[in-house]
Amino acid sequence: MKILLATAAVLAIGGPALAQQHDMGAMAGMDMKAPAGAQGAGVIKALDLKAGSVTLQHGPIAALKWPAMTMAFKADPSLLKTVKVGQKVTFTVKPGATPEVIAIAPAS
Ligand SMILES: [Cu+2]
Numbered sequence: 168m169k170i171l172l173a174t175a176a177v178l179a180i181g182g183p184a185l186a187q188q189h190d191m192g193a194m195a196g197m198d199m200k201a202p203a204g205a206q207g208a209g210v211i212k213a214l215d216l217k218a219g220s221v222t223l224q225h226g227p228i229a230a231l232k233w234p235a236m237t238m239a240f241k242a243d244p245s246l247l248k249t250v251k252v253g254q255k256v257t258f259t260v261k262p263g264a265t266p267e268v269i270a271i272a273p274a275s
Contacts, residue, residue: 204260205228205262206257206259207225207258207260208226208258209224209255210223210254210256211223211250211253212224213252214247214252216244216248217244219242219244220239220241220242221239221240221268222237222238222240223240223268225237225238225258228260240267240268241266242267247271249271249272254273254274256271256274257274258270258271
């Protein structure tokens, strides 16, 4: 009987511990993706869904050491269907030779 109780206790502890490990694995995956994007906020000045570009008047992006400016970014046209010119947005930039907006959403 004592052995059965001990086994039950191990299983009870083991359940949440395994769940925690799983969460930590997911977080590790997110950490690996983090350097690929920097968060910014700004206003949409122009959209070109055919060319796949968005012009943003954005605030400073500390993670990239960018000052505030107005510039055009590459963006997947499907991302740009959810926003419009004049709208305040938050966005994620993947820096590079041609900086790309990889996520964009109306600012709440
Ligand atoms: Cu810029």
